[in-house]
Amino acid sequence: MKQSYDVIVIGAGIIGVGAGLKLQQEGKQVLLLDSKGVAAETSAGNAGAFAFADVIPLATPGIMRKAPTWLLDPLGPLSIRPAYGLKILPWMLHFWRASWKDRYAAALKAQADLMALSKAALERQIEGVNGEHLIRREGQLQLYEGAAEFQAAMASWEVRKAHGVQFEFLDSPEAIAKIQPGIDPRFTHAGYTPEWKNVVDPKTWTEHLANAFIALGGNIANQKVTAITPQEGHVSVESDTTVLRSKHVVIATGAWSKSLSADLGDSVPLDTERGYNTTLPAGAFELKTHVTFSNHGFVVTKAGEGIRIGGAVELGGLHLAPNYKRADLLLKKAKDFLPELNIENGTPWMGFRPSMPDSLPVISFAKNSQQVLYAFGHGHLGLTQSAGTAELIADMIQGRDPDIPTQPYRAQRF
Numbered sequence: 001m002k003q004s005y006d007v008i009v010i011g012a013g014i015i016g017v018g019a020g021l022k023l024q025q026e027g028k029q030v031l032l033l034d035s036k037g038v039a040a041e042t043s044a045g046n047a048g049a050f051a052f053a054d055v056i057p058l059a060t061p062g063i064m065r066k067a068p069t070w071l072l073d074p075l076g077p078l079s080i081r082p083a084y085g086l087k088i089l090p091w092m093l094h095f096w097r098a099s100w101k102d103r104y105a106a107a108l109k110a111q112a113d114l115m116a117l118s119k120a121a122l123e124r125q126i127e128g129v130n131g132e133h134l135i136r137r138e139g140q141l142q143l144y145e146g147a148a149e150f151q152a153a154m155a156s157w158e159v160r161k162a163h164g165v166q167f168e169f170l171d172s173p174e175a176i177a178k179i180q181p182g183i184d185p186r187f188t189h190a191g192y193t194p195e196w197k198n199v200v201d202p203k204t205w206t207e208h209l210a211n212a213f214i215a216l217g218g219n220i221a222n223q224k225v226t227a228i229t230p231q232e233g234h235v236s237v238e239s240d241t242t243v244l245r246s247k248h249v250v251i252a253t254g255a256w257s258k259s260l261s262a263d264l265g266d267s268v269p270l271d272t273e274r275g276y277n278t279t280l281p282a283g284a285f286e287l288k289t290h291v292t293f294s295n296h297g298f299v300v301t302k303a304g305e306g307i308r309i310g311g312a313v314e315l316g317g318l319h320l321a322p323n324y325k326r327a328d329l330l331l332k333k334a335k336d337f338l339p340e341l342n343i344e345n346g347t348p349w350m351g352f353r354p355s356m357p358d359s360l361p362v363i364s365f366a367k368n369s370q371q372v373l374y375a376f377g378h379g380h381l382g383l384t385q386s387a388g389t390a391e392l393i394a395d396m397i398q399g400r401d402p403d404i405p406t407q408p409y410r411a412q413r414f
């Protein structure tokens, strides 16, 4: 391994691998460092969706009135682990502020911009890595129990329409069954987004990008980075085994990015929304499309040959043990909603969404150095926004004007 690089990217999840690949494609000599390997954390087990239709930030006006009802159920779609209750308060305060009407409107615009860029960038990325065989273009069904629930969601569909999302409404169990048979008839209404896509498997996809990166001459090493020090003309990167130097450094360490950015002078309100799922073996259900039970906070999707059922948000930080009862509960609900689902022999998983309170990622230079960049905090949308993030990071390093304004993603915006 060389001691000196054009760019060292720290973190080999989908964000770091995507950025590293883009820079290597542009002729930079890139080293990817990860303490655990490629797609070893959140990017391994997510729902695999390119959710370009989900332009609406989580902190919507009025959400703070609804949240207490969700929190009453400790196994509901949103929960706070009691041991983490005080620690999450500053994040919640920022979240509340982000739900103010003017801030929400600005965040929606920034989210929609990044979605539009990422959607186009993904097609460029798929072509660049010959990856079409790893993409499923099978649409998404978003289901509602009864006309009242459907009507309550209408405003969100209007927002999607205004941002160019294509959809059609289905208003009977029979119409829904034509797209996805086997759903309990209590789900009477749905929004169907035909352009929705998924990866065949998120880990396989990230590995495919990493292999393309290596084929272009990129390097990957298993090392835990402990210090990043900008110096005159280069940045020094210290790990558990060595000290390396690079012209630029990109911090893409997902939910673990807070302390590395704090060392560089940026106090970023990053926390984690832990999510759970269970992957069932092949044959568990004949799934035709990605299914979202939005009011229950979970999805049913294909993962490799199997079926993955997951979602939920648990505010519990990085260190508390997983509570897999949450994954079991989602599985039982899924069985209730899809009676033919076989829930035997599943593998539970928990992942750490790297979440900012305004739902926007940090794609930014560090406060004290134009040689250090951040690419983290993508929350529920890291896979979705990875190709767009990669293009923005490459623009910033190459000194090009990016296609969209990057000011809303600055680390210093809070």
Ligand SMILES: Cc1cc2nc3c(=O)[nH]c(=O)nc-3n(C[C@H](O)[C@H](O)[C@H](O)COP(=O)(O)OP(=O)(O)OC[C@H]3O[C@@H](n4cnc5c(N)ncnc54)[C@H](O)[C@@H]3O)c2cc1C
Pocket: 010, 011, 012, 013, 014, 015, 016, 033, 034, 035, 036, 037, 038, 039, 040, 041, 042, 043, 044, 045, 046, 047, 048, 049, 050, 051, 223, 224, 225, 226, 252, 253, 254, 255, 256, 273, 274, 275, 276, 277, 310, 311, 350, 351, 352, 353, 354, 375, 376, 377, 378, 379, 380, 381, 382, 383, 384, 385
């Ligand atoms: C249940 C669930 C479902 C989801 N579904 C979707 C979905 O369908 N679509 C979507 O777009 N998003 C989804 N997400 C969100 C998505 O998974 C994340 O946004 C994304 O994986 C974040 O990628 P990342 O590269 O930033 O972080 P990670 O994948 O977590 O990678 C960070 C890497 O940094 C490494 N690291 C940390 N510290 C150091 C250090 N000091 N030195 C070296 N390496 C370090 C870690 O080992 C890790 O490999 C889901 C998340 C969950 C939990």
